[in-house]
Amino acid sequence: MTLVSGWGRFPVVDTEMLRPRAFAAVADAVVSGTVARGNGRAYGDAAIGAVRIVAMTGFDRIRWFDPATGRIRLEAGVLLSDLIETFGPRGFLPFVLPGTRFVSIGGAIAADVHGKNHHCEGGFGRYVDSILLRTGEGELIEASREQNSDAFFATIGGMGLTGVILEATLRLRKVETGWIRERVISASDLDAAMRALDAGDAATYSVAWIDCAARGKDLGRSLIYLGEHAGEDELPAGAAAFPAGKHPGLGVPIDLPSMTLNRFGIRAFNELYYRMGARRAGGSHVVSLYPYFFPLDSLADWNRIYGKRGFLQHQCVIPENVARDVLGEILGRVARRGDASFLAVLKKLGEGEGILSFPLPGYTLALDFPVRGDILNFLDEIDRLVVAAGGRLYLAKDARQSRETLEAGYPALPRFNAIRKALDPAGNIRSKLSQRLFDEV
Template identity: 55%
Template sequence: MKDLSGWGRYPRLFGPLTTALTAASAARLTAAAPGVVARGLGRAYGDAAIGRDRTLAPAGLDRLQGFDPDTGLLRAEAAVSLDDILTTFVPRGFFPPVVPGTRFVTVGGMIASDVHGKNQHNDGTFGEHVEAFTLALPDGRTVRCARDQNTDLFHATIGGMGLTGTILDASFRLRRVDTGWIRQTTSVANNLSDAIGLLSRTSGATYTVAWIDVLARGAALGRSLILEGGHAARDELGPRQAPFPPARAGRVSVPFDMPSGLLNAKTVSAFNALYYRKGALRAGQTSLVPWDSYFFPLDGIARWNRIYGPRGFVQHQCVIPEERAEAVLSIILERLSQTGTGSFLAVLKRLRAGTGLMSFPMDGLTLALDIPVSERGLALLAEIDGLVSEAGGRLYLAKDACQSRETFEAGYPNIAAFHEVRRDAGALGHMSSKQSERLGL
């Protein structure tokens, strides 16, 4: 039995893990018995990548299959990591169309979660850039899915959390970039209303995101740093700057679980105040930042999830429709501040609707929080879920660890259509995770 908990280490779950070394074995193991789901590098935060009865790791499917430099089209097996793609192609002047907050995810996982990044408001989710993939079905067949072939399966698999079958490989296009540097400009928002306004005014930037101080109170409620960025051109570099800086080689590691009380209102408040002041000093300034530290700052700390202690944490990400967003986010921030439940990784972004049948994004604002697991923290998350649901929003399944079935059903209107596609593919009841069992999905 393996420890198969998600990156948040909550809930703590164990189960059998079977490794597939070839596409044929992955297809065979997918069909072998019900209650299975595929698992990549284990970066889903909750219980989404843990099979109801058994978990399949297609770890052997880690080969790049082909690349056309004229079109940027890349073909890769499902277990190829984003890290491998970046280290291979950034020095050649290519960058993925969409990246999440960590480079330690697989191609299959990015499709199943339909990941989004700092450019979602302009460029959509990763799934919108996928041209085709091969899917292993529960009856042992493998089928090609594309926008003009097995269309229903194609759209259900993007964001479908691995519940339609096991992804074996995929094709998608990389974008050309002149350098591996990001031109970043920092702006300061004194409160939530200012932050939302700045996110709107900077929406023309390729990348834009807000770090938000969730423990600020009163007139400073929702104070934020808005970071807008774009890929730098060669002529923006200094004479001694290498055009393509490498990923950081050595990484600091958290060697053991930190004490559970280390992240409390005082420590998080002190960190947030310091981070905000440092950011305010850079207001209006533009600097060049290496791609690695710009997109994946936490990847520089190996096993950073141990900071939250042995009980783990819940990463909670919601999206709220535009017309209700400011009012509801204000209430959420007030409750976080009142209870002293701080998150030093709080992020606010603007989203546009996704295209997958079960894609998370909708037109609105998304807030991502890290909440240490405690009785009070889980009770607060249930309260926040109620506010999100009442406002017509929803939670991101790749980060979900504890939402109720009622919250889930209220947020995803395409559940019936998703079930129908799964039923037609023979996946309903066969492809099943701990999460899908919890949510009735």
């Protein structure tokens, strides 16, 4: 048995971990209470089996690539970082780049991960053509929009609960360079931030860092980052068309004391970060894709900043028509509480691809909180605001929401459950997340 957690390091669970090396062995590994796990970047308990984990990172081969169309067939354990570093210099990148490049392709499909371009280009699942799935019954099926379509749309965003993803066929984007033309906008409050994001709808990429410690007239002040793929003629003198991908250098060697993230330190950091960003506002700059899409990847084991008890990320999406008031209320409560993270992000989303995909048209807010004090009760209060607004929480980040919150936020849940039951009538595929939120009790 092995102690395992998600990236948030909460909860920590004692479970069995198997590392099969052949697809045939995956079927033998699936017993009651099994779920697949990629690179462990789901924050909560989604990739922790109720009894057993099937680790998939050993399945990391690329089957074929067609440079004429950008289509690629690859195993589910391939990391997004490997895909970027292998095909970026050839002029191809994934259409969707989430906040970390160290996620597996299987995990990206299971969570239907989104990036800074969801408002105009959708999520990861939109660029998946087909999936090779091992069901809980041991059946091997190819699922696509035309073939086994129920299984296909349930698997995209289905958090690994339809079976084990073995392979997938994706479409990649043709690019000239690995650089982004970035424009920074300084927003003095939440209204200005939302106006800037709305005005940036035509931009391919848009995201806001939001100061969740700001209060009063400064509530919701933000830095908005708009981006487009840069052409070769826009690069700095002497720059290679595709920058080298640096693996994390410095890291966090120990679990920091819980007092490290206090309201005074967070407030001071946010003040400095906002002022530095505001100085860059107005013009455009060409930056490498790595700091633009993956700012935290440069610091290894950054999750240890929150201490040995771990942290919780609360990521919600609020429908556009009520977003301003609800986000203002959430941010006001967080600012008064005083212990939210410096890693707060606001983005716009469009429609999701899968039956249980997180996105819906509106604004998504992601906040990190150290596990301490009455944080679980506080987040229950925030959940009630989200549910009342017609929003929902992201399952890939969740470690503690209630069944009632899930059911209120995901009206297609009965359809998903019926497809899951048809694929796995014995209920072999079960995770700690599904035990908490889906499975019969």
